[in-house]
Amino acid sequence: MSKRIWQHPEVPAGETTVSWRSAGQLENTPEFREWLDREFPQGAAELANEEEVETSRRSFLKLMGASSALAGFGMAACRRPESYIVPYTKAPEWVIPGKATYYASAMPRSTGAVPLVVTTFEGRPTKLAPNSLHPDNSGTDAFAQASVLDLYSPSRSRKAMKSGKPVALADVGAVIAALAADKAAKVGFVFGADVSPTRVRLTKELAAKFSAAKFYQYEALAGEAAKALGDGGKLAVDFSKADKILSLDCDFAGVDPQGPVTAFFDRRKPEGKDYDKEADKDSMNRLYVVESAYSLTGGMADHRLRVTPSQVLLVAGQIATALGVDLGKGTTAITDAKLLGWIKPLVEDLKASKGKALVLAGSRQPAAVHHLALAINLALGSLGEGKPAALVQSEAQGLGDLVQLKKDIEGGAIETLFLLTPANPVYDAPADLKFAEVLAKVKTSIHLSDRVDATAFAATWHVPAAHYLESWSDARTSRGVYTVVQPMILPLYPDCVSEVELLLALLSDSGKLVHGEGEKGAPSPAYDAVRKTFAGLGQEGDAAWKKLLRDGFLKDSSYPAKAQSVAGSAAADIATANIEAVKAGDLKKGELQVIFSTDASVFDGRWIDNAWLQEAPDPISKITWDNAALIAPKTAKELGIYDKVIEPEALSEAVPVVVPVEGKFAKVGPDGEASTRRQRMIEVSVNGQILEIPVLISFGQAENTLVIPLGYGQGFDKDDDLKRDTANQCHVGLVGVNRGFNAYPLRTAATAYYTGAAKVKLIDKKYPLSLTQEHSAMYGRALAREISTIEAKDKNGKPLDGKGDFAKQLAGVSKQGNDSHAPPNVYLYKPQTSATWNPGKDGKAQSLLNDPLHQWGMSIDLSSCMGCTACLVACQAENNIPVVGKEQMAKGREMHWIRMDRYYAVQTGNNFDADNPALIPQPVACVQCESAPCETVCPVNATVHTEDGLNAMAYNRCIGTRYCANNCPYKARRFNYFDYNKRNPLIKHNLYKGPFGEKAVGDPDHLQKNPNVTVRMRGVMEKCTYCVQRLKDGVIRQKRGQKQEALAAGKPSTEMEVTTKTLRVPVDSIKVACQEACPADAISFGNLLDEKDSKMGRSKMIERNYDLLQYIGTRPRTSYLARVKNPNDQMPDAPFIGKATIHMA
DSSP states (O other), X not given: OOOOOOOXXXXXXXXXXXXXXXXXXXXXXXXXXXHTTXXXXXXXXXXXXHHHHXXXXXXXXXXXXXXXXXXXXXXXXXXXXXXXXXSOSSOOTTOOTTOEEEEEEEEOOTTOOEEEEEEEXXXXXXXXXXXXXXXXXXXXOHHHHXXXXXXXXXTSOOSEEETTEEEOXXXXXXXXXHHHTOTTOOEEEEEOSOOOHHHHHHHHHHHHHOTTOEEEEOOTTOOSHHHHHOTTEEEEEOGGGOSEEXXXXXXXXXXXXXXXXXXXXXXXXXXXXXXXXXXXXXXXXXXXXXXXXXXXXXXXXXXXXXXXXXXXXXXXXXXXXHTTOGGGGGSOOOXXXXXXXXXXXXXXXXXXXXXXXXXXXXXXXXXXHHHHHHHHHHHTTOBSTTSSEEEEEOSOOSOBOHXXXXXXXXXXXXXXXXXXXXXXXXXXXXXXXXXXXXXXXXXXXXXXXXXXXXXXXXXXXXXXXXXXXXXXXXXXXXXXXXEEEOOSSOOSSTTOBOHHHHHHHHHSSSOOOOOSSOGGGOOOHHHHHHHHHHHHTTOOSHHHHHHHHHHSBOXXXXXXXXOOOOOTTHHHHHHXXXXXXXXXXXXXXXXXXXXXXXXTTTBTTTTTTOHHHHHSOOTTTOEESSOOEEEOHHHHHHTXXXXXXXXXXOOOOOOOOSSOOOSOOOSSOGGGOSXXXXXXXXXXEETTEEEEEEEEEOTTOOTTEEEEEXXXXXXXXXTOTTOOOOTTGGGSOTTTTTOSOOOGGGOXXXXXXXXXXXXXXXXXXXXXXXXXXXXXXXXXXXXXXXXXXXXXXXXXXXXXXXXXXXXXXXXXXXXXXXXXXXXXXXXXXXXXXXXXXXXXXXXSOOBSOOOSSOOEEEXXXXXXXXXXXXXXXXXHHHTTOOOOHHHHHHTTOOOOSSEEEEEEEEETTOOSXXXXXXXXXXXXXXXXXXTOHHHHHOTTOOEEEOTTSOEEEOGGGOOOOXXXXXXXXXXXXXXXXXXXXXXXXXXXXXXXXXXXXXXXXXXXXXXXXXXXXXXXXXXXXXXOOSSHHHHHHHHHHHHHHHHHHHHHHTOOGGGSOOOHHHHSOOTTOOOOHHHHHOTTOOEXXXXXXXXXXXXXXXXXTSTTEEOTTGXXXXXXXXXXXXXXXXXXXXXXXXXXXXXXXXXXX
């Protein structure tokens, strides 16, 4: 059968929105147009005519014969017993195999602990979910979701080391014991920025015991906020009380969280967070963002201003001056009319919302920006109880920084140094500090980490750290709620030690390092330490302790308030920063400002060995497994490199295989995307250092800037494409080796976030990249829909587009695109039985969707979806989705059940900033069509419809024809080209070696697998199932409740009445993995039969609801809610906001 091509209508002639995904699509190159006709970009013939169809059929039979012969060779003789790691050998009596148990815990983070509920099976933590009872619950991000994989990482540190060589842990213990006996020891401790009350208490005890002890704090990407907020000062944010928000390069929705963010997204929904009110535009907040390159927060902005990083300070100063803040006068006045035209109405809007406006400075911004943000908030009356933010005091005080540590080491004040920070200072410290040389001057250094990284090899001793899921500890959230960290399992490796255990050994008289369980059946010493801290908070006794363990937090605990005032150093800091900003902005021709950005996959590099994060596409650039420099289109054109950067490689004919297959193959796609994509590279010269790195075009980025994500290039082996030095190969595991380019050597202490006067030139080198922006791409009308709360008008007050006011736009959501004039659908496939062969009691045909108790459905709110990858990683953890590696990702063979499409859109006639397109994310998974095109073409009924409305997969029935994927207009199906779970896909070409390849079965990461979900094999199609295992578990639990009712009533079962209420799962009681993880609460799931009683049911009744590709008649169970922008009608860009409805031609 030939390929099915969906012939979507052309974009309406009057449409003013131009939308695109990639540079190739925007430029509409011939290569891109040819790509649109290719359903399978690699490995499948294009069936152009009947003759070719017959040829392909013959080739198929030849291949089947060959594969049958090979099957006899490979399956019988090459199998061998496999060994598995198990968490314990004697199970407790209360453990039921296959039944999950749940515990409250938390993930310590520098921005505040993430409260969690941990799912365990037979003692194995397998899945993390947010603790919905916690007052600071705000979902989870991708980092939290993926952290469970670090517990089972094959490259995790397992053995102690001395000078890079494995030793017994007892050798380290002897050093610690000797140190514990020397109270005059010159000892230093470097901690991370997370706040642990137990650590704070132990630190005070260490200071009392060791008179010369010194304490420091280091995070690679920490900024200078402490200079403005004071020692230990923090800004506790309450987004629910903020009507107007100004972000000064603060990605609070992404990698720079400032507090629980769900409340911000709740106010992006005009119908209220539960969709139980009439749409009210006045209930929405308004977001202004000033930034240099697109962030997740910038994508949500109602108004976004692109500026270079040096201009952020000047914009903040201009706003402060306009609000009457004297500190603003310390910055150079802005004279650009365009910027002033944007700032003036913004200031008036902030003034009109005094007491309900909030200004946030990015954590990596210089101290001057934080001074100005604090002063503006004070002027607006935004700080205090009941206000959008409060200045609070944490326990983390009196800690020096890395510069002070260097001085103390060189001055002889430190002879023994404990490196307890999760950062990797030998790798990520500012280059001018030369920390590796400084560390070598210390007589003894002891490094605690779960990774054997650069610092582990540079230190005298390395101690393997216990994972937070193996440790007793405690933490504070961003607003100071006391939260317990409790272990789910004993350390998988016997030498692993927690931070608390290490500090306790130093405090003990014997200095003995006791880790894991206590001696002679006693509790862990860390357990006793945490209980002692908890008791110190006035919570003594077993009852209070058990409540803490059950709930995960101490009710009514928080940071105390701090005096609200501007620091005395503010004026001086602003004057100094202003000089640097003006200097950095004074660029000569060809010079750029370089931004060292936080990476959405590896953060600062600490998660370089996490495969889930590496394989999750970057939300903005869509790059996986690497980093690349990002540059604005106009800047690339001015440098004369644009055409070279976007130039795709030539299409080529297929290389004959065992049985030649006729037909054209595309080795590369639009923008050169495929396994052979090799991206042009540039040479960046800055601060006396040179970096060669591939470059990509980045839309919406400020001109004269270059963005380089940090955290990559930590180690390389012989398989590196550029044949780089392999000296640091041992600093990373198999996941992190040969990944990207290290930009840390370009940074100095003074230029930690950005630097000016960088020179860039194109070089004659290419590097293979894996991008996903065109993978599984949908084409059609009005895919993602957007409206505005205002009517677009020109300067004379005349309507621009006739779309009308908010009410009219709201009513027109379901009629956007082709839905405005499409005739009623005539369904060829009707989900009902035969009236002749299988009639109902009334003799008529009956619906196949005949479950009277449950009919499942979902809605996704684009007004609150920011495009992060939390849902993607949560789905991967829940459903045993394999990692496929960079090579397979480049071929479009990713296995993620939910993908995050990212579109750009700009309005024709945009005379304010046409180079600042809107960014629109749209998550897409299987939408569970009631008239599913995939079901009608499967020759073996491997994909069928269930009575409760799911488009189900029978994996053991699937023979891998891929007809279903070919017939899916949503591109939501994934095919297992290899046994990714059995053959390690991260070893070069290992997947192609078949039975001779290196196996992955038995690796510790297999312990993470969910036992309630089938692990799929090669040749099987898979897709989203609405987490069917959770649905069935909920139904079974409800049926068990019926039995409990009968027992409680004391009546025979025949006398008990069974009602719908008895058997139907309670409203909104089941959460699927993506919904549960979402920090924006953008996903609603439930039973359609609950109608308006359920949140999902109400969401489908509002005017913003629409079906994706509704006009093709698939009747999807997952619908979308249009995105709403809330612009200020006085802003110069207001007429172009809220129009980014996406049409893909």
